[in-house]
Amino acid sequence: MASITLKDVAKVYPGGGGTRAVDNFNLEIADREFVVIVGPSGCGKSSTMRMIAGLEDITEGKAYIGDTLVNNVPPKNRNIAMVFQSYALYPHMSVYKNMAFAMKMRHVKKAEIDVRVRETAEMLGITHLLGRKPRALSGGESQRVALGRAMVRNPEVFLLDEPLSNLDAKLRTDMRAEIVKLHKKLETTFIYVTHDQTEAMTMGDRIVLMNHGRIVQVDSPKDIYDYPVNVFAAGFIGSPRMNFADCEIIERGGEYFAKLGEGGEHLISLTGVNASRPELAALTGRRVTFGIRPEHLGVTAEMDDTESRFGGGTADIVEALGAETNIYVDFPGGLRFIVREFNDKPVARGQRISVDIQPGKIHIFDTETGEAVTGRRRHGAPPATEKAAPPAVKTGDAPTDISSGNDTELADQIAAGVADAIAEADGGDDA
């Protein structure tokens, strides 16, 4: 069992002017934690994992496994096991020999190898496969054998590089649950790389979201979903992806509204939105990015004018998925949002529908920087319409502050900013 620390780690590949595949990567992974590194193709997640494994040199920075600096430690001495996307089972060896190979290389006694291979095989339910060659295994069986080969030598860290991407959808769901169960049983540090956000959301204690070689956000799956730090995080996590639209923040009668659409057709109240009044005041009159997840929009039967009403639109595409329906709705002003509906309301293509919005779930992003204006820092703060002093942290704070999850530090920041925040809030109201 071991923790992993990566300090200012960078990977620069020679050629093409020195591509920085991973840059300024700082992360602490606790012992027995299940961390999922997720991001689009080419974001540097696999390079990061390979640097931890020792399969790639670390160009800059330091990597620790436990307290040991491992920058120059060869892979075989890091006591880590890796499950590859292609499983990487030795095709000329039987399953038994595949599992025994690592121990044989470490001169473990034959009798002990036998005991450990059989124990692991028993645990994974692959005892009947021990005599088979990898070519005689199905995808799921190969996956189990690959896991078994990694488990059998009791490594301190498990690295899993997109291990489910070659499986069909059903098997993937089953194996996802099995790997989580395995992590609980083995009580070992797991690092799991995937580009599939469903795997990231369902498996990890924490998610490390990467883009262009850098960490975008490190958070629990729930928090990364609820409080994305920028447009990229908001768009990457969640399926279907978050709806985005350019908007303008306006103030009317002491309340803040988001004006959406080419001609400002939609006026959405920002009451209950997770941002302070001064922040909204600072954005008044500016173009910002409005975001709402499809599940936070809903189809209503009544055409009402309540706060929760988004507006009427035309259902263009209706994807009935059984438990839910994704409706692509065209609204006046050139807006096209996806509405995720969990009720069995029959909606036909081309039908005019009225759509509700959950105002508390609205995300506002600075269009220039892409950073979130709404976020966890304001979680629990009074709504923008109330006069009470909101906790305030400047909008431009580094994402790592948010992702650190250090509540004490966060509380200190909030306390320190209260006085200024009151003044700003008053000023905002006057405006």
Next chain:
Amino acid sequence: MTGELARKTKAPLTLAERRAVRARRRRAIRIALAALWCGVFAVVFLMPTVLTFANSFMTESEITSNYGAVFEKNDQGGKKFIAERVNLKLIPDKVTFSQYATTFLKSPDYLLKFWNSVILVLPIVVFQVAIAALAAYSFMRTRGRIKELLLFVYIFVMLMPYQVTLVPNYLVADSLGILGTRWSIVLPGVFAPFSVFILTKGMRRIPYSLIEAAKLDGAGEWHIFSKICLPMCKGSLFSVAILVFIDYWNMVEQVLIMMPDADKQPLSVFLSQINTGEIGLAFAVATIYMVPAILLFLYGEEYLIEGITYSGGLKG
């Protein structure tokens, strides 16, 4: 019911059905023509082997009566067409093992030459494959401009016929003082670009994740080479071994140049001379000579095809 069936069978074919029938007929004709073409080639290629084998069981007098013209001196200075007097026979009038008896019992010279072939060719095959495998592993594990350039040079050298390098080889052997010894054949033989090329192609087919998995499993370079790479390119190894064996089993020129001592020369050289005199024995000796190559081919046929296929259209 029967009436319906009758109606169906007698019903005129639709246009689509007529086209399908025509297409089937054309395909059948194409297959038949291809089979005929391949059959003719197979007979042409197999004929010398079959003739050698069949004639090795003929008596000396039968062989002379059939092929005497080939060796008949023309004392009038005019040309004689060999085909006029040659009689290709596949079935002997009288089956005899006398040629084999002479080869094995009466003239141990042939067996001695056979043994010369073995002790020349086996070390070449073993060491060439071993050295080429190590070189190929190096080409596979590390890439870079210099390595790629070196591989290109290997391929370039491979394209040169042996005769081109015969003189330099002779000079080197002379300066090393090994001219006339078996080393003058074996040493140039064990370093061959052809085998390195084939094995490099074979090894580059091994998914790199397997090498990485082995590294994580604790294997060093030697274990990765011997436990992962060699077993995984068994096909290429066998094909190289077979091709090298056949190549050196049939060598003539290099032996004649490098090793003029007839006692050390292999059967391949002797066979080229025997044809000029004892034609009866030539068939039996040739048959014996073919056996190791044929056995090797039959044993490793699958690997040979696999190895050649992989060295053709590969990523790399």
